[in-house]
Amino acid sequence: MNRGTVLQSKRKLKVAIIGSGNIGTDLLIKVLRSPYLECGAFIGRNLSSSGMMKALALGVPVSAEGVDYIVKNPDCCDLVFDATSARSHLEHAPLLKKLNKRVIDLTPAKIGLMSVPSVNLADCLNEFNVNMVTCGGQASIPVAYAIGKTQKDVDYIEVVSSIASRSAGPATRQNLDEYIKTTEDGLKEFSGATRTKAILNLNPAEPCVDMQTTIFAKVANPDIPKLAEMLSGLVEKIRKYVPGYEIILGPMVENGRIVVMARVRGLGDYLPAYAGNLDIINCAAIAMAEEYASAAPNTKLKGH
Amino acid sequence: MEHNQKIRISDSTLRDGNHAVGHQLSAENIASYCKAADAAGVSIVEVGHGNGLGASSLQLGEARTPDHIALATARKNLSKSKLGIHVIPGFATIERDLKPALALGVDVVRVASHCSEADICERHISFSRSQGVEVWGCLMMSHMISPMLLLEQARKMESYGAEGVVFMDSSGHFIPADVQQRVETLVNGLSIAVGFHAHNNLGMAIANTVAAAEAGATLLDGCARGFGAGAGNAQLEVLVAVLERLGYSTGIDLYKILDAADLAEQTLMKEIPTIKSVSVVSGMAGVFSGFMKPVSRIAKEFDIDPRDVFFELGRRKIVAGQEDIILEVAKELAQRAKKGNQ
Amino acid sequence: MKLECQERTRHDCLRILDGRDKALDPLRQSELVVIGGTGFVGTWIAEMVAALNDGYQFGIKLSLISRSTDQFANRLPHLANRPDVSLIKSDVRQLGQFPANADWVIHAAANPDVRTHASNPLDTASVIVDGTMSVMRTAERLSRLQKLLYLSSGLVCGAQPVTVNGVAENAQGAHAPDACFIYPNAKRFAETLCSAARAQSRIPVLVARPFSFVGPYQSLDTPWAQTTFLSDALRGHPIRVLGDGQVVRSYLYGSDAAYWFLRILTAGQSGDVVNVGSPVGVTLQDLAIEVAKNFEPSPEILFNTAPRSAGRSAQLLPDTTHAQNEYGLSVFTPLAEAIKLTAQWHRMQSH
Secondary structure, three states: OOHHHOOOOOOOEEEEEEOOOHHHHHHHHHHHHOOOEEEEEEEOOOOOOHHHHHHHHOOOOEEOOOOHHHHHOHHHOOEEEEOOOHHHHHHHHHHHHHOOOEEEEOOOOOOOEEOOHHHHHHHHOOOOEEEOOOHHHHHHHHHHHHHHHHOOOEEEEEEEEEEEHHHOOHHHHHOHHHHHHHHHHHHHHHHOOOEEEEEEEEEOOOOOOOEEEEEEEEEOOOOHHHHHHHHHHHHHHHHHHOOOEEEEEEEEEEOOEEEEEEEEOOOOOOOOOOOHHHHHHHHHHHHHHHHHHHHOOOOOOOOO | OOOOOEOEEEEEEEOHHHHHOOOOOOHHHHHHHHHHHHHHOOOEEEEOOOOOOOOOEOOOEOOOOOHHHHHHHHHHOOOOOEEEEEEOEOOEOHHHHHHHHHHOOOOEEEEEEEOOOHHHHHHHHHHHHHOOOEEEEEEEOHHHOOHHHHHHHHHHHHHHOOOEEEEEOOOOOOOHHHHHHHHHHHHHHOOOEEEEEOEOOOOOHHHHHHHHHHHOOOEEEEEHHHOOOOOOEOEHHHHHHHHHHOOOEOOOOHHHHHHHHHHHHHHOOOOOOOOOHHHHHHHHHOOOHHHHHHHHHHHHHHOOOHHHHHHHHHHOOOOOOOOHHHHHHHHHHHHHHHHHHO | OOHHHHHHHHHHHHHHHOOOOHHHHHHOOOEEEEEOOOOHHHHHHHHHHHHHHHHHOOOOEEEEEEOOHHHHHHHOHHHHOOOOEEEEEOOOOOOOOOOOOOOEEEEOOOOOOHHHHHHOHHHHHHHHHHHHHHHHHHHOOOOOOOEEEEEOOOOOOOOEOOOOOOEOOOOOOOOOOOHHHHHHHHHHHHHHHHHHHHHHHOOOEEEEEEOOEEOOOOOOOOOOHHHHHHHHHHOOOOEEEOOOOOOEEOOEEHHHHHHHHHHHHHHOOOOOEEEEOOOOOEEHHHHHHHHHOOOOOOOOEEEOOOOOOOOOOOEOOEOOHHHHHHHOOOOOOOHHHHHHHHHHHHHHHHO
């Protein structure tokens, strides 16, 4: 990542956040902390929600007008984080495209390119709608990518994620199938594996557990040293934007398959620290936005 | 003592039993046992990977017989008995797994979650209901929450359209009073049927299942010779005999179910389930029975006592599907032992 | 606050803790947040925490959240200025600054003053309903929350007939949906919100239903029997009892109540509902007599002969079998002692 080469005289990239729930508010705190981003609008539906109050207290312009605010005030932002719902995003996307805004989609809609910052940041620069896959995807795709690059004949990759039950709200619970499909598609795309499988467990243990993801791979002749070398480089990249990401086991061969276990502890900006699953998505989204900030205005938007 | 109470038996030999053989039941196994169970008049025959539809994986063990072949084979060999499946959202998806299964002629869908997470079952239950099949909700590891909270979760399933709720003693932890209390709470709080699924780690499976029936449960699970995860389940043919003795009507022919059990013993299992030391420990610790094989294997690899692993897993309240945590626990215990020896 | 008064309330707490401190061990080295922390219950919990920290080295960090933190700091500097106590000024409906590392939360924010309920029913309801919703939403973001205890009310089950046994937690019944019952109905709805928060957000919440209390820190300006009798007696007036004096109540002493709440918070299971109060009923006539005993010369007791209005509860008495069986809780300070201690404390205050 070319984080270190940002020009000093660079103007910060103006962003808007649609969706003032816990995820949007956590994103806001990360945006405000970023040296490359500034928040031009924090948009929701209820001005008295805790997220809105937090934004007001932080001096950020707020609106309860939804995406119309951006339509009416196009100068408020160049990039939009959409943390609403799949249905809402399908309404927002064409409007924002017409306005020439970059979009980072944090909903289950996922109509654009999948973005995994440690792996395909450059490819996303030309896109104007990217999504952050899934939490399990963000945690496992870099590993799957490394396996795909260092191992011959990757037949099958399986990813099992376990998240704290308290970190899974109604939206997560009603979209397990979508989570599984998106993660499996992402794994296939980034690893080149013939078959992939994703499993999600909700762990009700108290105190709440951090997110934990295990990656299994069926590979004819595993080359662990090669994998370990590539993986350590990737993990270094990941930890730049997700400090709570850690490989806690492997890579190793156990029972004839490659096993790697990763754990993600959240930053606790607005979401609880155990919700590493939610934090990794937000951290990845910020990393993506910061990359746009560094690259603009040198990159042309696709389609224009 | 005449009960005139109709009890339906759901035979999990070809599903829970799959745990005991590392999910290696063959199509021939399925065909022959289904014929025998059908002949005996069993209400529901449940077929599939130990962890249900779509669960064949490296995490839980790869099935010898893929879901579609298992179900097609079973369907061909069941005429009076209903064909049932166990479905856990997070493993099985509606598009990839459930739709094809229903297309193959499944009659009964039991959508299961950990006992405190019933709301992940909403979509699968609603979908199954919309397809016109019989749908049950299933609450696993039900010893981990209070009877009142179990009822809260069961009510969610009722609201999604489940026609009944089965609660499972996945770790074989209960004693009869525990079961009675839960069945009573569920029967009083729900307007749908209640079922119970026992495991035998503490030798209580039959007693627990009888307690469930006495308290008002109308669907009871059993497996031939107790063929199931860990120490096994309620021994089906014994249960049928006991229920007959108590005056319940199950619709099952005693001689024919005994024949089915003999067949299961001869062809399905490598050994008849017994309660091994490690099962006593997992029952006491309240840890999922299906962990027995990976715990034994990994404990041997790290040269530590599997019983210590179970108590630690129990302490951490690890749930089914988290087999990957066993490696982590083993590593930690091995390190602790090394430190202790220094 | 006079030193002898401080010593009295400290002694009240230590007396309860003697031989019972171990049961509160889960509180050691933890962070406790009390919302509505400057009222009667909050103040007694602060006293109990201070006693646990000073007397038993519990190391509890206590945060009291309330709109009235300034008045609390003025009135009770011996609590407010402690290094282990933080005051956070906030309306429960907008919990902006909330300690992120809270292990335990007690939601005790509500105004039980019936005069406010009558004059400001909407505001009363808003604090209870909007406030509880706000607490639940805020609790979703706590990383270390072990348990959240919500203080409801013994009134939620509606009017109870006069029987020997008190009302148990699973009693059926509720008040009519009228403004005169805004408080118990709002409390009832807030209990439903707790259950919903558990269902949707997995908040580990349990409910305590407080009945009537007596003790220091209870303002004598409130229109309750125990406070008006004391107030009358302290002023040297006759004790005026409204009605025929046959209404039955029960009273739990402040330090007892604080211990009960902390015990239930730490030992209780998510989903539990527990009555908190004394199961020993006393008619208002007998209460007046008990109060009068503490004064020399003994004040006259006057009964109002106006008929009792329909709908007023003839008895408000909890069945505390559950608290007894599940938590080992009982009345530690019998009523006579409780009245005596309270009367003494007020006299010490004014001298």
